[in-house]
Amino acid sequence: MIALWIILGIVVVLIFFIIGAYNSLVGFRNQVKNAWAQIDVQLKRRYDLIPNLVETVKGYAKHERETFEMVTKARNLAQQASSTAGAAERGKLEGELGMALGRLLAVAEAYPELKANQNFLALQEELTSTENKISFSRQYYNDSVLKFNNKIQMFPSNVIAGMFSFKLGEFFEVIVAAEKEAPKVSFT
Amino acid sequence: MWEQIRSNQVRSVFLIALIAGLLLAVGYFLGLYFFDSAVGGLVIALIVWAIMSLVAYFQGDSILLGMAKAKKITPDDAPRLYNVVEEMKIASGLEKVPDVYIIDDPALNAFATGRDPSRASVAITSGLLQKLTRDELQGVIGHEIAHIKNRDVLLMAITAVMLGTIVILSWYASRFLLFGAMTGSGRRSSSRSGGGGAQAIVLIVGLVLMILAPIMAQLIYYAISRKREYLADASSALYTRYPEGLASALEKIGGSKQQLKSANQATAPMYIINPLHKEGMKAADLTSTHPPISERVRILRAMTGGASFANYNDAYRKVHSGKQVIIPKTAAAGIGAIGIRQASLAAPGELGLASEKASDKAASTHEVSDLMLRLNKYRTVDCECGARWKIPPGFKDNDVLCTRCGRRIRL
Amino acid sequence: MLCPVCHQDALIVEYQNIELDYCPACHGVWFDAGELELLMGSAGVEDFQRYLEGIVRAPEVETTEKKHKCPACNHKMKKTYIDRDNKILVDVCHVGDGIWFDGGEVQNLIKELVEKSPEKGASQGVLAFVGEMFKHQTD
Numbered sequence A: 001m002i003a004l005w006i007i008l009g010i011v012v013v014l015i016f017f018i019i020g021a022y023n024s025l026v027g028f029r030n031q032v033k034n035a036w037a038q039i040d041v042q043l044k045r046r047y048d049l050i051p052n053l054v055e056t057v058k059g060y061a062k063h064e065r066e067t068f069e070m071v072t073k074a075r076n077l078a079q080q081a082s083s084t085a086g087a088a089e090r091g092k093l094e095g096e097l098g099m100a101l102g103r104l105l106a107v108a109e110a111y112p113e114l115k116a117n118q119n120f121l122a123l124q125e126e127l128t129s130t131e132n133k134i135s136f137s138r139q140y141y142n143d144s145v146l147k148f149n150n151k152i153q154m155f156p157s158n159v160i161a162g163m164f165s166f167k168l169g170e171f172f173e174v175i176v177a178a179e180k181e182a183p184k185v186s187f188t
Numbered sequence B: 001m002w003e004q005i006r007s008n009q010v011r012s013v014f015l016i017a018l019i020a021g022l023l024l025a026v027g028y029f030l031g032l033y034f035f036d037s038a039v040g041g042l043v044i045a046l047i048v049w050a051i052m053s054l055v056a057y058f059q060g061d062s063i064l065l066g067m068a069k070a071k072k073i074t075p076d077d078a079p080r081l082y083n084v085v086e087e088m089k090i091a092s093g094l095e096k097v098p099d100v101y102i103i104d105d106p107a108l109n110a111f112a113t114g115r116d117p118s119r120a121s122v123a124i125t126s127g128l129l130q131k132l133t134r135d136e137l138q139g140v141i142g143h144e145i146a147h148i149k150n151r152d153v154l155l156m157a158i159t160a161v162m163l164g165t166i167v168i169l170s171w172y173a174s175r176f177l178l179f180g181a182m183t184g185s186g187r188r189s190s191s192r193s194g195g196g197g198a199q200a201i202v203l204i205v206g207l208v209l210m211i212l213a214p215i216m217a218q219l220i221y222y223a224i225s226r227k228r229e230y231l232a233d234a235s236s237a238l239y240t241r242y243p244e245g246l247a248s249a250l251e252k253i254g255g256s257k258q259q260l261k262s263a264n265q266a267t268a269p270m271y272i273i274n275p276l277h278k279e280g281m282k283a284a285d286l287t288s289t290h291p292p293i294s295e296r297v298r299i300l301r302a303m304t305g306g307a308s309f310a311n312y313n314d315a316y317r318k319v320h321s322g323k324q325v326i327i328p329k330t331a332a333a334g335i336g337a338i339g340i341r342q343a344s345l346a347a348p349g350e351l352g353l354a355s356e357k358a359s360d361k362a363a364s365t366h367e368v369s370d371l372m373l374r375l376n377k378y379r380t381v382d383c384e385c386g387a388r389w390k391i392p393p394g395f396k397d398n399d400v401l402c403t404r405c406g407r408r409i410r411l
Numbered sequence C: 001m002l003c004p005v006c007h008q009d010a011l012i013v014e015y016q017n018i019e020l021d022y023c024p025a026c027h028g029v030w031f032d033a034g035e036l037e038l039l040m041g042s043a044g045v046e047d048f049q050r051y052l053e054g055i056v057r058a059p060e061v062e063t064t065e066k067k068h069k070c071p072a073c074n075h076k077m078k079k080t081y082i083d084r085d086n087k088i089l090v091d092v093c094h095v096g097d098g099i100w101f102d103g104g105e106v107q108n109l110i111k112e113l114v115e116k117s118p119e120k121g122a123s124q125g126v127l128a129f130v131g132e133m134f135k136h137q138t139d
């Protein structure tokens, strides 16, 4: 009789453990999903801003056709990939778009009239902020993926993860040339 | 993220318990003198405290913002400020974007309020908004968001309420005691016999306590506040990944001579720098609500290795050439290497007109003051001569005389 | 801003990116220190702080005129002459928030502008600007 109670107790504890571990895995997975959705919102915002920005700069800097084409092409590629590609492929394309945008803003520096244009300044602020938000939400997303993956790989939650076939999350790395060469900030 | 909050909470809980002890002691002696019953005094102290707590919990943020005459803004009013708040919300992982307020004051300061992270506000003076570059603004907002995220705001509110209760109770008690002593009509006179000596001692102890309690409570309040500032600075560096932004903002704020009009003793610790005291005091100074600005700047500037809490601890040690750490080890470990990003090029002001030309400088200066006028419902009319008139909402006439050219402009 | 004399909301006039506060009732003008700095900056005056300190430290003038409170810091301002000829008596904030010109002072300024070219000196630009902005204040 006592043995039966003990076995029953173990089973109940086991069930509670499985439910708990499963729920926490789902919780982590949802956090990853939410974090990804947050990045997606910002990336979409960037696609929307670019045509406006290109048009505004065009009005002042007519001879920079090459740069405009490069930005537009990078934007279209990134946007097309946004519905199909995985995090790694998108990271590469978004990195290229970011670089093209940097080129465009550098071009704008050479046109003082453009830099005094209220519309341009407002667009530039929106773009700067969107870039920041992409980078901050990427940071948050990668933190979430790290936590989720740890949970999947470490004992004992890995057993539950295997039972319900949870897949590892994919990190989102935007490859930017400037970030690779370890920036030095000068305090002046 | 939770470890550093918890470990800080242990220290804070101890200090709060001290203040609570003071509050009870004041109540105890109050009861002894006026009702012949210590319990009665304790009950009164608790009732006053409970009422003040309820008010602070439900109305605290509106009272504070109202006292500072802060005006709520929308994203359209100040796009850059709002963007920066949204950026720091994302970086900190806060659930909700706090409400954003501007205080119409040339002094340079900012504060955060709200009872929990989902109902919080950040407020910044118009003077600060005008003076800071985008990077600096990000550093300041990061610091304020950290206060919200780390629940410092609630902690300081709880402590401020207890401090306020102590101040009120001991103020009334000491007035009555002095009055009673002068007229010789104390409630406890001849009803008890014999214990004259003991009674005198109790009287003196109580009187001393009534005088010292508010001061002691204030010192504890300040001690709690100082600890929180370092953590908020470190968090800001972590969120922005650019410690120099906050460092140079603090430097600008510290260099300003203007005092905030709407600050007082109780609200002082809420601000990014103490709005009442002046620079030049030591960290050990018990009466300062904040560590000295120069020290906070030096620590941030010493963060050359990266932007993590571990880097902040290293920098703190470098500046103090000691072994202490300011952020608990558990919090500093395990976050991993976090690099420092590059400076952004944006200049001060809402639009960041980057120019040294005097006319551009003037234009960007008025950007923020014009924003304040819009928030205050001023109307703007342009005269053909080039003068621009800004009319307050209470102006009743149908036209205004342009004093420069003599034209009458219809409103 | 509230007029320190009549305590009503003042109008604000902006010209060439410089702002002045003007009370339509008493014709007084408040020249804020920040705006003074901008004006001097556009006129190429380098050391604005020294100019401001010079005014703040200038000797107090004994007068029967009523003292006014600074519209920025609410402390009593002091009466001092701002021009070389000691004709234009203004109210200056003790901590340098700005300068208040009474309605009558502005009138004097304009008269002077009409009669002769304005005096030379550090205050010249300031006085000329105020005079220019308010030469038509009665029609």
Ligand SMILES: [Zn+2]
Residues within 6 Å of the ligand: B383, B384, B385, B386, B387, B402, B403, B404, B405, B406, B407
């Ligand atoms: Zn006109």
Ligand SMILES: [Zn+2]
Residues within 6 Å of the ligand: C003, C004, C005, C006, C007, C008, C023, C024, C025, C026, C027, C028
């Ligand atoms: Zn007036």
Ligand SMILES: [Zn+2]
Residues within 6 Å of the ligand: C070, C071, C072, C073, C074, C075, C093, C094, C095, C096, C097, C098
């Ligand atoms: Zn003043």
